[in-house]
Amino acid sequence: MPPSGDAPSAIEHTLRVIGDRWSILIVRAALRGIRRFDDFCEDLGIARPILTERLRRLVRNGVMIKVPYQDHPVRYEYRLTDAGIALSPVLVALVRWSEEHAPGATTPTALVHAPCGTELEQAFWCRRCRTTFGPTAIRGVERRQVDGDSAADMPDAPAGH
Amino acid sequence: MPPSGDAPSAIEHTLRVIGDRWSILIVRAALRGIRRFDDFCEDLGIARPILTERLRRLVRNGVMIKVPYQDHPVRYEYRLTDAGIALSPVLVALVRWSEEHAPGATTPTALVHAPCGTELEQAFWCRRCRTTFGPTAIRGVERRQVDGDSAADMPDAPAGH
Numbered sequence: 001m002p003p004s005g006d007a008p009s010a011i012e013h014t015l016r017v018i019g020d021r022w023s024i025l026i027v028r029a030a031l032r033g034i035r036r037f038d039d040f041c042e043d044l045g046i047a048r049p050i051l052t053e054r055l056r057r058l059v060r061n062g063v064m065i066k067v068p069y070q071d072h073p074v075r076y077e078y079r080l081t082d083a084g085i086a087l088s089p090v091l092v093a094l095v096r097w098s099e100e101h102a103p104g105a106t107t108p109t110a111l112v113h114a115p116c117g118t119e120l121e122q123a124f125w126c127r128r129c130r131t132t133f134g135p136t137a138i139r140g141v142e143r144r145q146v147d148g149d150s151a152a153d154m155p156d157a158p159a160g161h
Numbered sequence: 162m163p164p165s166g167d168a169p170s171a172i173e174h175t176l177r178v179i180g181d182r183w184s185i186l187i188v189r190a191a192l193r194g195i196r197r198f199d200d201f202c203e204d205l206g207i208a209r210p211i212l213t214e215r216l217r218r219l220v221r222n223g224v225m226i227k228v229p230y231q232d233h234p235v236r237y238e239y240r241l242t243d244a245g246i247a248l249s250p251v252l253v254a255l256v257r258w259s260e261e262h263a264p265g266a267t268t269p270t271a272l273v274h275a276p277c278g279t280e281l282e283q284a285f286w287c288r289r290c291r292t293t294f295g296p297t298a299i300r301g302v303e304r305r306q307v308d309g310d311s312a313a314d315m316p317d318a319p320a321g322h
Contacts (some may be wrong), residue, residue, distance in 0.1 A: 004163065009258065009264075010263040010264065011182040011185055011186065011259045013212075013263035013264060014255060014262070014263045015181065015182060017263075019180050020176065021173045021176060024172055025172065026319065028292075029301075032299075032300070042265050047228070058164070082169060085264045086258060086296075087248065087258060088296035089253075089258075089285075090251065092250075092285070093250035093254050094175060095172065096250075097248060097250075098172045099171065099173060100247065101175070102171040102174035102175050102178075103171065109301050109303055110301070110302055110303075110306075110307050111299050111300070111301055112299070113285070113289070113290060113294060113297045113298060113299050113301040114299065115290070115298065116290055117307065118288065118307070119301075120285045121286045121287070121288060122250045122286065123197065123283070123286040124249075124250075124281045124284075125281065125282045125283065125284040125293055126277060128274070128279040129274060132293065133274060133281075135192065135246050136246075137276065138249065138273070138275065138281065139193070139194075139272070139275040139278075140192070140193025140272055140273075141270065142269060143268070145186070145275055146271050146280050146316050160225055
């Protein structure tokens with residue numbers, strides 16, 4: 001099996017962007033629909049200078065954007081970018097694992113499937129078999145062996161084999 | 162919406178356990194089936210003293226266990242515990258996001274659905290609706306509103322509403 005190459009540096013970058021508790025909780029709150037400075041403050045119980053610094057960092061790293069929502073006086077809110085929304089599996093997984101395996105309380109808010117209100121779970125998904133599966137059905141292979149199976153080449157319907 | 166209470170301390174604990182690039186890559190390699198010290202070394206290109214320290218920390222935090230696989234001379238391998246296997250959604254999500262949004266190369270190994278060899282994806286899953294969904298269908302609610310829907314109370318078959 002080949003060494004993992006440059007992945008450590010990419011992961012290190014990601015941890016710089018999102019690898020502290022407040023950044024994680026801010027993005028998770030944003031996923032729940034929170035957008036304004038005062039609402040983040042109240043929801044998270046975070047000190048204002050820390051929130052200011054973390055929001056600035058999240059904006060600088062392309063995870064959030066700061067947009068005016070009012071002109072007189074001008075006021076801003078913070079929205080997740082596509083890259084920020086793409087963090088949702090990371091954040092949800094981190095918070096869920098923390099709740100189950102780390103000492104400390106569960107969060108008083110839960111993330112649910114909006115249409116029915118059931119608390120969400122996470123699954124691995126195979127778009128070929130159109131099935132969910134757990135970690136025991138994971139295998140590692142060299143990437144070039146799966147290149148022909150990349151998302152761009154994959155039929156959207158089940159391949160039937 | 163209530164403040165998030167003690168969640169920060171639980172998340173901080175999780176980040177201490179798993180919030181550095183090498184711990185992430187070691188657990189990800191273990192998920193691919195790697196168990197022995199020399200194999201981790203070769204696969205990850207990690208320095209032996211760093212690997213020694215990280216494995217010790219992962220064992221201390223209950224993510225891996227060290228078990229003898231040979232008696233004469235005694236030799237050990239490292240296996241993920243249930244808590245370690247439960248980290249798989251975190252690790253997979255972190256590595257996937259890094260590959261897509263952080264500067265740096267993709268990893269030369271891919272995680273695939275073992276039965277068919279297709280690279281895995283991650284999804285949110287609703288056990289009531291028996292459907293996968295993306296982050297736009299997430300809503301945040303107070304946890305006591307979903308208490309009656311906890312996994313223990315949920316029928317395994319679709320509830321049909």
